[in-house]
Amino acid sequence: MADLPPESRVLGPAETAAALPWPALLQALVQLLLDDQVHVPARLVQPLPGGGSLFVMPAHDAHIAITKLITFTPANTGSARPTIQGDVIVTHVATGTRALLLDGPTVTARRTAAVSALAAQRLAPRPEGPLLIVGAGVQGRAHLDAFADVLDVKAAVIASRSEASADALARHAQARGLRAEITTDPDAALADCPLVVTCTPASGVALRALPGHGHFIAAVGAFTPTMVELAPALCRHVAHTGRVVVDTPQALHEAGDLLQAGLDVSRFESLADVVRIDAAFHDPVTLAGPVLFKSCGWAGWDLAAARCALQTLAGSAKGR
Structure with a gap:
């Protein structure tokens, strides 16, 4: 695991996308699928009034834990509001402190x-x-x-x-x-x-x-x-x-x-x-x-994205 940036950061859509370059993200997916220390419980899907749903998706490996909280609102289709909204919270397993907050729809x-x-x-x-x-x-x-x-x-x-x-x-x-x-x-x-x-x-x-x-x-x-x-x-x-x-x-x-x-x-x-x-x-x-x-x-894919984002940011910090 690459060194993690010391600060807890909140990334908007553009910053989240920049932290997930395609080649690195694909490699992170492969590494996750080969990692026996990855644990992904079944996600909770809570129906909401009006036909929407709340998705609660946790996952963790030996170093970080993530919780993806998103809403899926079909009624927003065709409007200015996105159908998927929410965040991915990334925390350090060892300390419980937050490492990143990523834009959920972008992830x-x-x-x-x-x-x-x-x-x-x-x-x-x-x-x-x-x-x-x-x-x-x-x-x-x-x-x-x-x-x-x-x-x-x-x-x-x-x-x-x-x-x-x-x-x-x-x-x-x-x-x-x-x-x-x-x-x-x-x-x-x-x-x-x-x-x-x-x-x-x-x-x-x-x-x-x-x-x-x-x-x-x-x-x-x-x-x-x-x-x-x-x-x-x-x-x-x-x-x-x-x-x-x-x-x-x-x-x-x-x-x-x-x-x-x-x-x-x-x-x-x-x-x-x-x-x-x-x-x-x-x-x-x-x-x-x-x-x-x-x-x-699957929340495992979001965990892979979180790992990729942390490595990208750590690499950027070293390059400064």
Whole structure:
């Protein structure tokens, strides 16, 4: 563990993002999955009046403990208020003192996209893309950035129910030097995009077309049993002809796409299984697709982000 900065700091969105550069964040995810001293209890999801939820997500390793406190408010969709709000509190295990307060939505966006990029790095038959992004909100932008930086994706096709959101994400992609186009038919676009991310509000099926042999799909929008982005037939097709990987075993109770397809989630391997096999063989073990990576979220990912942020800040302090 790198030396920790002595001061307790509160980081806003921009500072939190700067403390979580993509390559370092992916490495932190891998290190966490190989660390036997990481402990992550099941998260508490408390329903709130009006349809929202409060998520309480603790985790710790031998050095630091984190608690992520966020609210998920679907009613904010389409408004100026974000659907996800909150903070990640980072404390030192030895002293109990606070080390950092990170912006919760920024951590969520970046660690979720980094997990998807790590999965694609290890599992995608054609990780170069083009990339189809279904859903052009915060997660759509984070995934575009992560996949461009980590996988060197050069082209993206964007689908969104909101024309304004699709336009904004396409402009962002073009400003980064990527080729970008907008589609109103993601099912048709799937044929030309071997790399796919679905990051919609998961209020209904957003992708129905069956993926081919070389497809990789990261589905991140649905994180409760009642949420769904992928058609049940699509999920069953991949389960029968390809490979399904979940982010953690906790997806057993949360992977709405897989549960609504009537699949036994307990039989699918996790990303930790993939990383540990890769480590044992000293090289990524890839199989022919299609591959479906179902991400539901986990406090362990937030712990990895906290570790990354502390190391980044410690490195910056030494460089001054």
